[in-house]
Structure formats: structure tokens, C-alpha cells
Amino acid sequence: MRASIQPRSIAFRLIAAVLAVELVSSLAVIFLSLGYERHSHFRAFDVMLHGRADTVIGAVQDAEDASDNVMLNQADLHLPSEDIYEVTDAAGRLLGRSPNWQGVPAASPANPGDSFSRMTINDRHYRVLSTHGSRIVDPADPGGGKLRQVTILYGSPTYHVWRAIRGAVEFYAAGSILLLLVTGPLIAWLLHRGLLPLRQLASLAALVSVNSWQFSPPDSARTTTELAPLTQAIENVLQRLERSFRQQQTFVSDAAHELKTAVAVIKSSLQLLGMKARTAAEYKAGLERCLSDSLRLEEIVAKMLILARIENQDRSVPRPLPPPADDFAEILRQTVADLQTIAALRSVEMAVSNQTLSSPADPSSTRLPVPIAADDCSLLISNLLLNALQHSEPQSNIEIRLTLESNSNSQTLQLEIEDHGDGIDPEELPHVFDRFYRGDPSRTRSTGGTGLGLAICKAVAEKAGGTIAIASQPSQGATVTVRLPLANEAPSQQSQFLPEGGGENSPG
Amino acid sequence: MRVLLVEDEVRLAENLAAALRDGPGFAVDWAADGQAGDDSARLRCYDLVVLDLMLPRLDGLSLLRRLRSRGDPTPVLILTAKEGARSIIELLNAGADDYLAKPFDLGELIARAKALIRRGMGAAHPTLTALGLEVNTLEQTVRREGVPVELSPTEYRILEYLIHRPRAVVSKRELLEHLYDYNWEHHSNVIEAHVSNLRKKLEAALPNPEPVIETMRGRGYRLAPEMSPSTKPRL
Structure with missing residues (x-):
């Protein structure tokens, strides 16, 4: 991890998210309450304005003059001193106004119904109701008296209303902030508790090391829906890692044993030679033994490197690949031909029976490409053949069979190599592909071998996605069966292979 | 003095046998696997057993345990390629008298073999x-x-x-x-x-x-x- 990347806490982010949501909802509540309070307060305010305007109408009286005019009797009016009003009759004649009325433009009297308007007097905002009232002058007269229309403008300052609205909104806002302050730590505490299984899991996982692979996940983690897959994954990964680590350890310790033994042989050979004075012939023979001992060491090292190369080919690293085996049958034919001299020395007959190629089919379809490098392919075949040769009785024969099995969607190549030697002890059979495993030591004495040949074969076959198996009847011989998938010839891949690049890595 | 050499690596066994014969003049019998070594050790005619640990059929440690469980007091010198104090402690506790790590010095092997035989016979000084x-x-x-x-x-x-x-x-x-x-x-x-x-x-x-x-x-x-x-x- 780079230092510049800050660790990010899930808990922190969750708390922040919850608080943000809370904040947004509080703001929404505040705005809604603002709207609602404003609406309801102003409704009440308007009702009050109507009431007061009606009071003003109540003060309109008969002027008792000839033309039956009306007048405003302000003596009986008891209204808040800050309110303003003005009463005009239908003709626009001013009947009366409040003492603080000044410079207010007359409302449009044409408006038939009630209307509201805003005014600013002495830096105070007023809401002004314009309404119409009527007064019947001399109702006792025959004909019902005279109807006099008056227009009343009545205003009242709004700051009381706004103060009330602000108070209500401030109450909601304060409540929301209090809620945020209380829920923040509460969420933090709950999250802390809720994440306890995760911390337990982490602390137990931290105990795992190369020396102690023991990992027993806590029940709390195993029973948590979100953590169960993680726990399972950690367990599986650890198991696989441990297995592969143990395999590597075994391999390293076996390799160390083999190498140390090989070095011990050389060292003891040299020391034996120096233990006493010897003749020139004895020295010469001793040196030859030392040389052959060191050749064996060289062989072990070379084979270990081959094994390491086959197993550790890193697919992610692009490198020029050696040419793949584009025809298994051809490589088999060549390898068998190369080993015929050794077979002849041991008076063993090797013969290939190839059912696949014997059918007179279209030549292009008889090519058998396998997903292995050509070098590894011949290594596989020659190791198996040499093994069969080593265990063959003189005058016996080795049968090599190559068959092609076609499935619905894939084709599998099967190579069988059958020798007629002394066979393999059933006890040893499961171990013959183990690294450094050598069967009967008396056999080793006569044939040499590093115990890596068959392990290399197994590695090659498995790398290609194939299998290798051995069957044996004691004293009747053994049959090795290699099954390899046929490669799909992808032209894009083919172009990557350099035609002359393959010979460099070939062993020997 | 007769020595039983249990070692599966042929060339090493040849060299060890030659060194033990040429140097201190011991008679040397060679067993190429643990089972053969155990069979030979039952003869009880050896003054020393030189035992490799990684052996086919029967490993060196099991052979040693069998030997000691029979009450066989023959000194045992272990040849080991294993590292680590734990395996050495295990070996000594199982009844081994001495050990040599591969690749060892032939002169040291002979000196240790002689010392073990001497001790086995109750003598401290060469x-x-x-x-x-x-x-x-x-x-x-x-x-x-x-x-x-x-x-x-x-x-x-x-x-x-x-x-x-x-x-x-x-x-x-x-x-x-x-x-x-x-x-x-x-x-x-x-x-x-x-x-x-x-x-x-x-x-x-x-x-x-x-x-x-x-x-x-x-x-x-x-x-x-x-x-x-x-x-x-x-x-």
C-alpha cells in the first residue's frame, strides 16, 4: 500500500452517510415547517384583519346630514395603535383614517372582492386588506333606507407573524441539531458493536503465520451473513496456501537432502583418494569416479531446474514462448528414433502403433497439436521411454500406442507406453511420480537416475491440462498412460512464436 | 571391529565402506535399505551402526527405535541431511549416540566411529x-x-x-x-x-x-x- 493512500474507515463513512441523510431530512423538515407555519399563521392573520376591518365597518355611522352620507366614528374604535386603516365611500370620499396613516397610495377601489397588498410604512411591513362593506342609512325609512358602500383598507404590521414563524422554525431546527448530536455518537457506538465480528476475525486472521497455519474463525464471524463468505474464503485460501507451502517445504527439504548427499559423495570420494598414498592408476580411477559423481550432481541440478521452469512458468510475464508441439505424433516418432540406439544396446525392441495416423484421412486433420512446448513434449516422451527402457528385461519389447479420443466438444490424445520388465511393487505405485522417489535401491544402483524423471513428466502433463497414470502387474511390466488435450490452433497465438527461438532452452 | 553401514546412496556407501576399511581397518557390512539394515542389525555382531535417515522401506529413525526397543546397545552414528536442532534432539532422544550432517568430512566420520566403538566397549582414551x-x-x-x-x-x-x-x-x-x-x-x-x-x-x-x-x-x-x-x- 502506498503511503499517500489514506486508510478509509467503513464505520466513519457509514456514520457520515447517516448524519448527512439526517441533515438533509432536517433541512427538509425545516423548510416544510417554514411553509406550513407561514401558511397557517397568515391565515390566522388574515382572519384577524377581517375581524378588525369589520370592527372599522361597525364604526361607520349615519352622518345625519341631508344627503344621507355616512361618517366614521373613530371615538369608539379600539384598535392596536400600530394598525392602519382608511375608510372611503363609494364616491372615493375619505371618511376617516387612522392617525398613523400617511402617504399610502389608495387601493384600487375597482376591486370588487377582498384583496391583500403589502405596504411599507416607517420601515415596517404591513399587510393590508382591502375590503368592502355597506351601511344602510335610515333603515326605518320606507323603502328600506339607503345603502352606502364603503371601502376599507386595513393593515397590520407583519413582524409579529414573522416572529412567530421564526420561533417555530427555530424550534424545529434546534430539535434537528439536537437529534444529530445525539444520534452521531449513538450510531458510532452501534457500528462499533456491529463490527465486532469483523475485528475478531481480523485479530484471529492476524495470528496466522508460516509457522502456525491454525485458523479457527470466531462463531460470530461465521454466523454473520456478510462475513461468512469472507471467513470461508480466508479458510480456503489458507488451506490451499498451507498445502502448497508444505509441498514446497517438502520439495526444498528433499532437494536439500539430494544435493547434500550428492555433495557428500563427491567430497567423500575426494577424501578417500587423499587418505593414503596411491598409485597413478588408482588416482586416475578415483578422479574418474569423482567426475562421474559430479556429473550426477549436475544432472540433479539440471532436472530440478527443468522442474522449476515447468512449474513456475508465469503466464502473466510476457516472454517469447518456445514453439508449441504442433504434431505430437511426429515428435513421438523422432524421440523413439533417437532412443533406438539405447534400446538396441539393451536389446529391447521399441515399436509405435499409431491407430490415429493409420487411418487414411485428410493429412491436415491428422496433425496432433498439443498445448506444450515442443521441447517439453519430447522431454516427456523421452523420460517415459528411458524409464521404460531402464526397467525392461533384455530381449523384451516396449509397446507405444497413440490413440485419439473424440468427445462431443474436445479431443484427447492418449499415449500408452508398456514395458515388460519386473513391474512395480503395489506399495510403491502411488509414489512413483513423487519427486526424488526412487524405487528399489538395488535397481537404482544398476540404472542410476535422480528420482526426478517421472516427476518432470507429471509436471509437463499437468501443465498442459492432461493427466498421467501408471499401472503395473508385478513381474509383468508397467504401463504409463498420458492423456493430453489437443490444442486449439489459434492463429493469433501462432504468430507470437519465433521460428528459431525454441532451440535455446532445450536441455542437454 | 565390525560396522553396519545402512545407506541407500550407492556411491556414498561405497566410499564410506572403503574409508572405514582402509582407515581404521573395520569390517563393514552394507545394507541398502532400512529393512535390510534392521535384518542385519538383528545379528548383534556389530560394534557400530552408521545409519542414514532417509531410507527406502524403513526410515532411519524407525530402524533406530526398533533397535533400541530390542535392547540393542550397539552405538549408532546417524548421517543426516536434515537441518534443525529439533530433528537432532529427536534423534538423540530416540537413542542415537552421535550424528554427522551431510556433507561430512570423512576423517571426522572415522574419528567419531572410532570414539563411539571405544565408548561402546567402555574405554575413554584412544x-x-x-x-x-x-x-x-x-x-x-x-x-x-x-x-x-x-x-x-x-x-x-x-x-x-x-x-x-x-x-x-x-x-x-x-x-x-x-x-x-x-x-x-x-x-x-x-x-x-x-x-x-x-x-x-x-x-x-x-x-x-x-x-x-x-x-x-x-x-x-x-x-x-x-x-x-x-x-x-x-x-
Whole structure:
């Protein structure tokens, strides 16, 4: 991890998210309450304005003059001193106004119904109701008296209303902030508790090391829906890692044993030679033994490197690949031909029976490409053949069979190599592909071998996605069966292979 | 002295056998796997077992445990390529007397083999003395009252074996078992001839010698018990 990347806490982010949501909802509540309070307060305010305007109408009286005019009797009016009003009759004649009325433009009297308007007097905002009232002058007269229309403008300052609205909104806002302050730590505490299984899991996982692979996940983690897959994954990964680590350890310790033994042989050979004075012939023979001992060491090292190369080919690293085996049958034919001299020395007959190629089919379809490098392919075949040769009785024969099995969607190549030697002890059979495993030591004495040949074969076959198996009847011989998938010839891949690049890595 | 070598690596076994035969003149039997080694060890005619750990059929540690569970006191020298104190502790606790890590020094192996045999026979110092005889097991030389005595390898080995067990009667069969490996033709008259020569050479060293090796008829040989024998080192 780079230092510049800050660790990010899930808990922190969750708390922040919850608080943000809370904040947004509080703001929404505040705005809604603002709207609602404003609406309801102003409704009440308007009702009050109507009431007061009606009071003003109540003060309109008969002027008792000839033309039956009306007048405003302000003596009986008891209204808040800050309110303003003005009463005009239908003709626009001013009947009366409040003492603080000044410079207010007359409302449009044409408006038939009630209307509201805003005014600013002495830096105070007023809401002004314009309404119409009527007064019947001399109702006792025959004909019902005279109807006099008056227009009343009545205003009242709004700051009381706004103060009330602000108070209500401030109450909601304060409540929301209090809620945020209380829920923040509460969420933090709950999250802390809720994440306890995760911390337990982490602390137990931290105990795992190369020396102690023991990992027993806590029940709390195993029973948590979100953590169960993680726990399972950690367990599986650890198991696989441990297995592969143990395999590597075994391999390293076996390799160390083999190498140390090989070095011990050389060292003891040299020391034996120096233990006493010897003749020139004895020295010469001793040196030859030392040389052959060191050749064996060289062989072990070379084979270990081959094994390491086959197993550790890193697919992610692009490198020029050696040419793949584009025809298994051809490589088999060549390898068998190369080993015929050794077979002849041991008076063993090797013969290939190839059912696949014997059918007179279209030549292009008889090519058998396998997903292995050509070098590894011949290594596989020659190791198996040499093994069969080593265990063959003189005058016996080795049968090599190559068959092609076609499935619905894939084709599998099967190579069988059958020798007629002394066979393999059933006890040893499961171990013959183990690294450094050598069967009967008396056999080793006569044939040499590093115990890596068959392990290399197994590695090659498995790398290609194939299998290798051995069957044996004691004293009747053994049959090795290699099954390899046929490669799909992808032209894009083919172009990557350099035609002359393959010979460099070939062993020997 | 006869050594059982249990080692599956053929070339190493050849070299070890040659070194143990050429150097201290031990008789060496070779077993190529653990099972064969166990079978040979049952003969109880070995003065030392040199045991490799990684063996086919029966591993060295199991062989060692079997040996010790039978009550076999033969000294065991382990050859190991394993690292780590744990396996060494395990080995020593299982009854091993000594160990050597591969690749080892042949001279060290021989020195340890000799020391283990000596200890197994109850002697602490490589020079053994009794009856005026002084046997230096390092140089393989013999002196009688300070006078050097030239012996053939077989004569030396007989005297060395007898002087390791000063009061015991050693049968011809025991001598045969401990001085020759099983590739050798066993004939008790071979022993008689060698003992006779040994006597002559030891007596020729002094003008008026006392007999050193007694023949117990039908039972074997022992060093003459008149003088009090001592295995204390003479420095």
C-alpha cells in the first residue's frame, strides 16, 4: 500500500452517510415547517384583519346630514395603535383614517372582492386588506333606507407573524441539531458493536503465520451473513496456501537432502583418494569416479531446474514462448528414433502403433497439436521411454500406442507406453511420480537416475491440462498412460512464436 | 571391529565402506535399505551402526527405535541431511549416540566411529593399556614395555578387540563375527593361525616374556589375567 493512500474507515463513512441523510431530512423538515407555519399563521392573520376591518365597518355611522352620507366614528374604535386603516365611500370620499396613516397610495377601489397588498410604512411591513362593506342609512325609512358602500383598507404590521414563524422554525431546527448530536455518537457506538465480528476475525486472521497455519474463525464471524463468505474464503485460501507451502517445504527439504548427499559423495570420494598414498592408476580411477559423481550432481541440478521452469512458468510475464508441439505424433516418432540406439544396446525392441495416423484421412486433420512446448513434449516422451527402457528385461519389447479420443466438444490424445520388465511393487505405485522417489535401491544402483524423471513428466502433463497414470502387474511390466488435450490452433497465438527461438532452452 | 553401514546412496556407501576399511581397518557390512539394515542389525555382531535417515522401506529413525526397543546397545552414528536442532534432539532422544550432517568430512566420520566403538566397549582414551601392552588405536601401533611390535592388520585387530575386553573370554566365533564382514570366508582356523602369529610377535618383543594371550580350550581366548589389567590411559 502506498503511503499517500489514506486508510478509509467503513464505520466513519457509514456514520457520515447517516448524519448527512439526517441533515438533509432536517433541512427538509425545516423548510416544510417554514411553509406550513407561514401558511397557517397568515391565515390566522388574515382572519384577524377581517375581524378588525369589520370592527372599522361597525364604526361607520349615519352622518345625519341631508344627503344621507355616512361618517366614521373613530371615538369608539379600539384598535392596536400600530394598525392602519382608511375608510372611503363609494364616491372615493375619505371618511376617516387612522392617525398613523400617511402617504399610502389608495387601493384600487375597482376591486370588487377582498384583496391583500403589502405596504411599507416607517420601515415596517404591513399587510393590508382591502375590503368592502355597506351601511344602510335610515333603515326605518320606507323603502328600506339607503345603502352606502364603503371601502376599507386595513393593515397590520407583519413582524409579529414573522416572529412567530421564526420561533417555530427555530424550534424545529434546534430539535434537528439536537437529534444529530445525539444520534452521531449513538450510531458510532452501534457500528462499533456491529463490527465486532469483523475485528475478531481480523485479530484471529492476524495470528496466522508460516509457522502456525491454525485458523479457527470466531462463531460470530461465521454466523454473520456478510462475513461468512469472507471467513470461508480466508479458510480456503489458507488451506490451499498451507498445502502448497508444505509441498514446497517438502520439495526444498528433499532437494536439500539430494544435493547434500550428492555433495557428500563427491567430497567423500575426494577424501578417500587423499587418505593414503596411491598409485597413478588408482588416482586416475578415483578422479574418474569423482567426475562421474559430479556429473550426477549436475544432472540433479539440471532436472530440478527443468522442474522449476515447468512449474513456475508465469503466464502473466510476457516472454517469447518456445514453439508449441504442433504434431505430437511426429515428435513421438523422432524421440523413439533417437532412443533406438539405447534400446538396441539393451536389446529391447521399441515399436509405435499409431491407430490415429493409420487411418487414411485428410493429412491436415491428422496433425496432433498439443498445448506444450515442443521441447517439453519430447522431454516427456523421452523420460517415459528411458524409464521404460531402464526397467525392461533384455530381449523384451516396449509397446507405444497413440490413440485419439473424440468427445462431443474436445479431443484427447492418449499415449500408452508398456514395458515388460519386473513391474512395480503395489506399495510403491502411488509414489512413483513423487519427486526424488526412487524405487528399489538395488535397481537404482544398476540404472542410476535422480528420482526426478517421472516427476518432470507429471509436471509437463499437468501443465498442459492432461493427466498421467501408471499401472503395473508385478513381474509383468508397467504401463504409463498420458492423456493430453489437443490444442486449439489459434492463429493469433501462432504468430507470437519465433521460428528459431525454441532451440535455446532445450536441455542437454 | 565390525560396522553396519545402512545407506541407500550407492556411491556414498561405497566410499564410506572403503574409508572405514582402509582407515581404521573395520569390517563393514552394507545394507541398502532400512529393512535390510534392521535384518542385519538383528545379528548383534556389530560394534557400530552408521545409519542414514532417509531410507527406502524403513526410515532411519524407525530402524533406530526398533533397535533400541530390542535392547540393542550397539552405538549408532546417524548421517543426516536434515537441518534443525529439533530433528537432532529427536534423534538423540530416540537413542542415537552421535550424528554427522551431510556433507561430512570423512576423517571426522572415522574419528567419531572410532570414539563411539571405544565408548561402546567402555574405554575413554584412544590408547589402551594392559599387561604392559600399549595399543594406540589412532596410529594402530602396539608397544610392549615400550618396545614397538610390528603386527599385520588382522593381528592388530584381534589384539585391539581382546584388549577392549580385558577379562572376558572371547570365542573364535565372536572374533570372526566382529573382525570380518559377511563377504569373507569364515573359518575358525584362520583365527587360530592369526592368534598364533600374534602371540609369537608379542613374545619376541621381550627377552623373557610372559604369555599375554591365553587359550581357553573349546571356549576361546582372553588376555592373561595374572597381572591386573588396566584400561586407564597412559599419557
